C-alpha cells in the first residue's frame with residue numbers, strides 16, 4: 001500500500017514504523033508547510049494531525065478520491081460535514097477516537113457494563129482520563145466515545161468536565177508527563193466501587209490499529225468504524 005501521512009508528529013512517526021514493518025510505503029508526509037501533495041500516487045491517507053487541520057486534510061483527500069483513516073481528535077463538530085463530502089464523492093472514511101485493538105474491546109465492555117448498571121440507581125458513574133502534557137484537547141476523544149457509550153445505555157444525558165447533576169457524567173482530565181493514554185470508568189456506591197480501566201503502555205497499539213484499518217478499507221466505499229474493521233458484534 002502507498003500511504004500518505006497527514007501529520008508527522010508522535011503518531012505519524014509511529015505509523016511510519018509500523019507501516020514499513022508491514023511492507024507498506026510512505027509516499028507523502030504532509031504538515032502545515034506542505035505546498036504540494038501527489039494524491040494520485042496514494043492508496044490511502046492516514047491523518048493524525050491537529051484539531052484545526054484535520055477537517056481540511058480529510059476533505060481535500062476526499063476531493064482527490066483518496067480513502068481516509070483519521071485518528072485526530074478534537075475536530076468532531078465538523079464530522080457530519082466531512083461525512084457528507086465523503087458520500088458526495090463516493091469516498092471511503094474511518095474515524096476512530098482510538099485505534100488500539102484493546103480500547104475497541106474496552107468500548108464494548110463499557111457499553112455492556114453501562115447496560116447492567118442502568119437499573120442500579122445506587123451507583124453513580126464518573127470517568128478519569130490521563131494523557132501527556134502536549135495534548136491539545138480535553139477531554140480526550142476516547143473519553144467522549146466512552147461517555148457516549150454510557151449515555152446510549154443508561155439514563156445519563158450528557159458529560160461535563162466537572163461535577164454536574166445526577167444525569168451528567170463527570171469527566172476529569174489530567175495532563176501528566178508523557179503518559180500515552182489511561183482511561184478509567186468508576187461506578188461508585190456507598191458500599192463498593194466497580195471500576196474498568198484501559199492503560200496504553202506506548203503508542204504502538206494506536207498505530208497498528210490505524211494501519212490495519214488502512215489495509216481493510218482498500219477497495220471499499222462508505223463510512224466505517226473500527227467495529228467494522230475488527231468485526232465486533
Ligand SMILES: NC(=O)C1=CN([C@@H]2O[C@H](COP(=O)(O)OP(=O)(O)OC[C@H]3O[C@@H](n4cnc5c(N)ncnc54)[C@H](OP(=O)(O)O)[C@@H]3O)[C@@H](O)[C@H]2O)C=CC1
Nearest residue numbers: 007008009010011031032049053071072073097098099206
Ligand atoms: N485515534 C487514536 O488512536 C489516537 C489519536 N491521537 C490523536 O492524533 C492527533 C495527533 O497526535 P500526536 O501525533 O500525538 O500529536 P503531535 O502534535 O505529535 O503531531 C501532530 C502533527 O501534526 C502537524 N500539523 C500541524 N498542522 C498540520 C496540517 N495542516 N497538516 C498536517 N499536519 C499538521 C503538527 O506539526 P507542528 O508540530 O509543526 O504543529 C505535528 O507534527 C491528536 O489529535 C491526538 O489526540 C493520538 C493518538 C492515538
Ligand SMILES: O=C(O)C1=N[C@H](C(=O)O)C[C@H](O)C1
Nearest residue numbers: 073097098135140141142181
Ligand atoms: O493525544 C493522544 O495522545 C491520544 N489521543 C486520543 C484521544 O484523544 O482519545 C487517543 C489516545 O488516548 C491518545
